[in-house]
Amino acid sequence: MSKILRAELVELFMEEAASYIPAIRQNLDKLAAERSATSALAELHRLFHTIKGAAAQVQLADLSQGARFVEDFLEELIEEGRELTVQRLENLEKITDMLGEMVDTSGDSSADSGDFHARVVALFSDTVAPAEEAPAAPATADPVFADERQECLMAIRSIIPLLQELAGCIVPGVAELEEYNGMVFKKLDHAVAVFSTAVRTAGMDGQYRLMRDFQLLLGKLHTDGIWSQPEVAGLISDFFQFLDAIFTHGDPENSSTVSRVEHQLQAFHSLLAVFHNVQPTDAIEAETGLDEDIFAAPAADDESVILLEQLVETELPEDVDLLSDWQEEWAADGQAVLAEQEPTVSEDQLLLLEIFRAECDEHLIVINSSLNSLEHQVEQPSLLTPELREILSEMRRAVHTLKGAAAMTGVNLLAQGAHSLEDLLDWLHDEATEITPTEVGILATGIDVIELLSQSPEASGAEHLSRLVATIDGHLAQAGGRTAAGEAELAWEPADKESEKPEAVETTLAETDPKEETPTRLPGESGFLRVRLDDLDELIGIEGELVVARGSVEKMLDEFGQTLIEFDNVKENLRRKSQELEAGFEVKSLYGFNPVAPGNSGEPATGDFTEFDPIELDRYSQLNLIIRSLNEITVDINSIHATLALLASDIRGQVSKQQLTMRLMQEKLMRIRMTPMSSLSRMLFRTVRETAKKLEKKVNLIISGEDVYMDRFVWAKITDPLMHILRNGVDHGIESPRQRMAANKPEIATIRLEAEQHSRFVVLRVSDDGGGVDMARIKAKLQNEGLVANPDLLSEKELIEYLFHPSFSTREDVSAISGRGVGLDVVRRNIQDLRGSVQMQNKPEQGVTFEFQIPFTLSVNRAAIVSAAGREFAVPLQDIQQVKRYGAAELEAGDGLYLRFGERLVAVTNLGYCLQLEGRNTTLPAGGEGLLAIVFKKGEELRAVSIDEVMEQREIIVKNLGSHLTHVPGISGVTLTGAGELIPILNLRELVEIKATMAKGEEEVPQPLALNDPLKVLIVDDSISVRHSVARLVESQAWKQQQAVDGVDALAKLASFLPDVIVLDIEMPRMNGYEFKSNINNNEAFRDIPVIMLTSRTSEKHQQKAKELGIHHYMTKPYQEAAFVRLLENIRSGSVQ
Amino acid sequence: MSSFPDLFNLIRHIDEQLTEAAADSAALMQTPKSIPEKLTKYILVGAGNLHLAIAIEDMAEVGPLPAITFLPNLPAWIQGIVNIRSEIISVVDLPVFLGLAETGGAGSRFVVLHQRKLKVGIRLDSIIGTVGRFASDIKPLDAFDGNRLDKSLFHSGLLVEKRFYFILNVRKLLTAPRLVDYNRAG
The missing domain is CATH 2.40.50.180 (CheA-289, Domain 4)
Structure with missing residues (x-):
């Protein structure tokens, strides 16, 4: 925009904005009187919207942003149906005052003082607005309202064909009708603005968004000066067709439909970017045709009519039916693009792009691999041997396939780039007799451009593409006349714009390859399936849930087994009792226990067979029959028990099988997440190539072990450190070619990157043949900065360690490549985050080697469950160097506690202290029992934590800590047991580091934590119904319970379960309640446990006896559940004893 | 493409329709609705x-x-x-x-x-x-x-x-x- 013109436009804008101020104030007054005046809100919104757009048009960005902020706020209010608060009203008044001041001045500088937006935001932020309670939303179910809305929508819809017709009135490409076209365009824009307001107030937010976007598009068309291009009329017409189609849809606000049209609008924008690059953007020429500002005030209606009347006398050229011709031609070019980009829904297009990107990566791997081979082999102009041609052929195939895929997906610039590159490859392969490093360089640049286009939005790569095309075209043109001895020079000047014709777009998209018959491989044909990472992670999550569920099943199996054992005991009891009964009473029962008649009638015997003694002839009494029945029941129970035991065994077998299968599945799923190192090779090659080029050094990167696999996430984390090491190596380590020649080294330096897998770790080694680390310089730096008094006393290892310190660098000047001193410390931290380590070895004059050791997956499969301070925690096995009970001889106490690990003394901290559960322990364990401790690595040093016990080692599934606690220092997640209990997973390195940051010498008294353990209840009652009833009640309160059948059983339970309260019956076999309480009164550990006597005995005598034994709570059956729960809660809270 | 007199009428017609639609939608906002209290x-x-x-x-x-x-x-x-x-x-x-x-x-x-x-x-x-x-x-x-x-x-x-x-x-x-x-x- 020319300065002269801008000043005029700004002045015009000021006048316009000033004309809005009274209207704004008027509406604010209305709102002051009635804060829910929606029409006033709507009008205010419209005014600020207009100001926003107009300010943007004249490049008053700050003012535009400020107006936009207000517009958005008002929009939100209107949408949510909220009332404007007093505070907000005041804010708006202040903003209006500010606006008034700004537009009252005439100069540019004050108009865009740069702080209007900031002041608006500050006004809204400073006010702590009370929660603005939303009044009830409009009842859309109101039928009267619905009818009126429908009528409004019909009225709106009827305008669409008119707007279409108006769009059709634009006559592009006719210079004499420029002014006429401008008038039509302006009218169209105004109509769209009013249309959008109307749909908005009718509540059609989706339509409003579309209209707003379309209005922005129209503005952009005008600003870029291409609004009069032939294609634009077709664009506008198409948009209205879409809009009409939406309005005929049953649900015009249907999000998929709206999204589809939005997608088309975005495609228009993309197309504009293409046209913008190839067309002369003569903004001045365009703007001199501009009559007034595009966002017309209502008065523009009158002006358009005046213009129209003036133009009535102008004669049109005879053949004015150019519109359809242009539209057809445009349809052949640009419409093809749109057609390709028209999936059923925009989500499909996104998916297609994703698939394309994945495919693109694969092709780029092949292309880069070929390029590396060329770079190694073509160090000077070389004859094209069959081997070289084969490399070119492979590269060309991949480029060709990539081009086709890009064109199909609509990634047009990339397709163009690939096409251009293919031209060069075709010439090299088919016509050239030799290949030069320059040509390899052009190929490398071309590949870099393609990489850029595959990653970033197309519009931003257009410039690079145009340069590439120009370079290749220029080179090919020169190379056509090249002799065997000569070389073409690179033409890096930007190409003449006139040579960049739109036909370039056409030919790229429409051309089919005449020579290569290799068909484009579609996704799905290669035997591979692309899967979204999110889907894979979800699958892994589901598998994790299965593991937890399996854990639950195993736990239930254990309980089932336990129940079977109890069942067995009961069965045995029953069998014994039956036998006793049979042995003790069967004979007696024959005499006088109501003998019954033979048969099953049960009728009393009538005295037959009296000559026989009962022993000589069996006769059966009632008791006899009962005894016999009991025996049969025992046999039946036996049989059922055997069946259950068999079932349990079978289920256990199935669960074991499931465990194996799930482990396999887990390994497979983790494997799927893994990618080989080759997935980042090309990035590394490019890093070295670019850095060497910038520093004018010659470096070859050789990578071995590209088939080593690691988790994708790990590669992602390690890429930056690797790239930094490589850049560092080229910058610091590798000498210049001259220096290398002088040192009798090959001119071209070599950096090797080797990857090897060792068990669960991957070792990456980066070594160069440069000059190594200059120890003298490190010493000088340490001395100059006062970091070390006498650096000569430090060993080489200690000196090198300083390179990993933050902000340490031996470079005098900081360059964009390295030397900023923030590199190696970050590298180390990144690697440590992966639970890995990095070491550096230096060989003076020969080079430096970095060695990384990283676990190849971050997943935690197995962990040791340990207890500390009475709680359980999980420690991943891969974090543990050793778990051992250290004897007294291996422990030392001094300034803290230490244990001997090999030759080293390792500091030990009690885990309970790290977890803020207990005080610090610095003394040796008493009684020679030793110290159970876990030794682990913290960076390069060893540390240890002492624990109470190792419970078990098991497979775990890591869950995060929920949506709130995204990170808790020292805790890397939580795992679920089969019973649903949570066990935190410790990050020992972080835990000890937190404690280490505390000042030494502090007397740390652990704060009493409000630990919220669930209440533990022991239920002692011989009645199974009562036990279960109480147990159910206890568990419903999320408390824990155990049951005992009598006093003896309860004593046995107390050995392993220390309850907070005992619920005790009186009358029980073997040991009644009184006996039990007497018993525990003699045991200091159990004496003070509160007891609730729950019995059906109500007499004073029984209650007195209970009191004497120290039982303070006496409840009779049946009990009130609420009262019972209240009593337990009171006992828990300590309000009662 | 419309001829000028038709274009003139077209624009006038569009303006009328827009005015009507805008009025309808404005009226929509002001229509007293029976909004039940939530x-x-x-x-x-x-x-x-x-x-x-x-x-x-x-x-x-x-x-x-x-x-x-x-x-x-x-x-x-x-x-x-x-x-x-x-x-x-x-x-x-x-x-x-x-x-x-x-x-x-x-x-x-x-x-x-x-x-x-x-x-x-x-x-x-x-x-x-x-x-x-x-x-x-x-x-x-x-x-x-x-x-x-x-x-x-x-x-x-x-x-x-x-x-x-x-x-x-x-x-x-x-x-x-x-x-x-x-x-x-x-």
Whole structure:
């Protein structure tokens, strides 16, 4: 925009904005009187919207942003149906005052003082607005309202064909009708603005968004000066067709439909970017045709009519039916693009792009691999041997396939780039007799451009593409006349714009390859399936849930087994009792226990067979029959028990099988997440190539072990450190070619990157043949900065360690490549985050080697469950160097506690202290029992934590800590047991580091934590119904319970379960309640446990006896559940004893 | 393409239609609608000395407090985490968070509040009941002694059986910087 013109436009804008101020104030007054005046809100919104757009048009960005902020706020209010608060009203008044001041001045500088937006935001932020309670939303179910809305929508819809017709009135490409076209365009824009307001107030937010976007598009068309291009009329017409189609849809606000049209609008924008690059953007020429500002005030209606009347006398050229011709031609070019980009829904297009990107990566791997081979082999102009041609052929195939895929997906610039590159490859392969490093360089640049286009939005790569095309075209043109001895020079000047014709777009998209018959491989044909990472992670999550569920099943199996054992005991009891009964009473029962008649009638015997003694002839009494029945029941129970035991065994077998299968599945799923190192090779090659080029050094990167696999996430984390090491190596380590020649080294330096897998770790080694680390310089730096008094006393290892310190660098000047001193410390931290380590070895004059050791997956499969301070925690096995009970001889106490690990003394901290559960322990364990401790690595040093016990080692599934606690220092997640209990997973390195940051010498008294353990209840009652009833009640309160059948059983339970309260019956076999309480009164550990006597005995005598034994709570059956729960809660809270 | 007289009429026609549509939509906004007042259901709870009303739509769960698993290095008002059907939820002691108490409560009730994807559990001493109230029933905070309370979280309340229950602004609570950035805030 020319300065002269801008000043005029700004002045015009000021006048316009000033004309809005009274209207704004008027509406604010209305709102002051009635804060829910929606029409006033709507009008205010419209005014600020207009100001926003107009300010943007004249490049008053700050003012535009400020107006936009207000517009958005008002929009939100209107949408949510909220009332404007007093505070907000005041804010708006202040903003209006500010606006008034700004537009009252005439100069540019004050108009865009740069702080209007900031002041608006500050006004809204400073006010702590009370929660603005939303009044009830409009009842859309109101039928009267619905009818009126429908009528409004019909009225709106009827305008669409008119707007279409108006769009059709634009006559592009006719210079004499420029002014006429401008008038039509302006009218169209105004109509769209009013249309959008109307749909908005009718509540059609989706339509409003579309209209707003379309209005922005129209503005952009005008600003870029291409609004009069032939294609634009077709664009506008198409948009209205879409809009009409939406309005005929049953649900015009249907999000998929709206999204589809939005997608088309975005495609228009993309197309504009293409046209913008190839067309002369003569903004001045365009703007001199501009009559007034595009966002017309209502008065523009009158002006358009005046213009129209003036133009009535102008004669049109005879053949004015150019519109359809242009539209057809445009349809052949640009419409093809749109057609390709028209999936059923925009989500499909996104998916297609994703698939394309994945495919693109694969092709780029092949292309880069070929390029590396060329770079190694073509160090000077070389004859094209069959081997070289084969490399070119492979590269060309991949480029060709990539081009086709890009064109199909609509990634047009990339397709163009690939096409251009293919031209060069075709010439090299088919016509050239030799290949030069320059040509390899052009190929490398071309590949870099393609990489850029595959990653970033197309519009931003257009410039690079145009340069590439120009370079290749220029080179090919020169190379056509090249002799065997000569070389073409690179033409890096930007190409003449006139040579960049739109036909370039056409030919790229429409051309089919005449020579290569290799068909484009579609996704799905290669035997591979692309899967979204999110889907894979979800699958892994589901598998994790299965593991937890399996854990639950195993736990239930254990309980089932336990129940079977109890069942067995009961069965045995029953069998014994039956036998006793049979042995003790069967004979007696024959005499006088109501003998019954033979048969099953049960009728009393009538005295037959009296000559026989009962022993000589069996006769059966009632008791006899009962005894016999009991025996049969025992046999039946036996049989059922055997069946259950068999079932349990079978289920256990199935669960074991499931465990194996799930482990396999887990390994497979983790494997799927893994990618080989080759997935980042090309990035590394490019890093070295670019850095060497910038520093004018010659470096070859050789990578071995590209088939080593690691988790994708790990590669992602390690890429930056690797790239930094490589850049560092080229910058610091590798000498210049001259220096290398002088040192009798090959001119071209070599950096090797080797990857090897060792068990669960991957070792990456980066070594160069440069000059190594200059120890003298490190010493000088340490001395100059006062970091070390006498650096000569430090060993080489200690000196090198300083390179990993933050902000340490031996470079005098900081360059964009390295030397900023923030590199190696970050590298180390990144690697440590992966639970890995990095070491550096230096060989003076020969080079430096970095060695990384990283676990190849971050997943935690197995962990040791340990207890500390009475709680359980999980420690991943891969974090543990050793778990051992250290004897007294291996422990030392001094300034803290230490244990001997090999030759080293390792500091030990009690885990309970790290977890803020207990005080610090610095003394040796008493009684020679030793110290159970876990030794682990913290960076390069060893540390240890002492624990109470190792419970078990098991497979775990890591869950995060929920949506709130995204990170808790020292805790890397939580795992679920089969019973649903949570066990935190410790990050020992972080835990000890937190404690280490505390000042030494502090007397740390652990704060009493409000630990919220669930209440533990022991239920002692011989009645199974009562036990279960109480147990159910206890568990419903999320408390824990155990049951005992009598006093003896309860004593046995107390050995392993220390309850907070005992619920005790009186009358029980073997040991009644009184006996039990007497018993525990003699045991200091159990004496003070509160007891609730729950019995059906109500007499004073029984209650007195209970009191004497120290039982303070006496409840009779049946009990009130609420009262019972209240009593337990009171006992828990300590309000009662 | 239309000829000029037709274009003139076209534009005039468009203007008329737009004016009509704009008027219709403007009238739409002004049409008195029979808007029924919205009834909001609240749960009345007690936490320490606070009596709160929480809109049911802001709650994901309510019930007995499951076993809390302790986590270190957290501020005192975060008591730990619980497992609700394999979902991990943090447990916050609201009186301590608000500075109304120094030590955590021991209530055995629990409510999970949610705001978009964020879920936070609040430990409660009691769940008193549920009420339904219209917007017109809501009383401003100033009507009662709410001076000690954080006004960004409580701005109004309900009077139920002569007791004032502060309506908890769940959105404000769950987006409070101190709650979200708990590591820094302490």
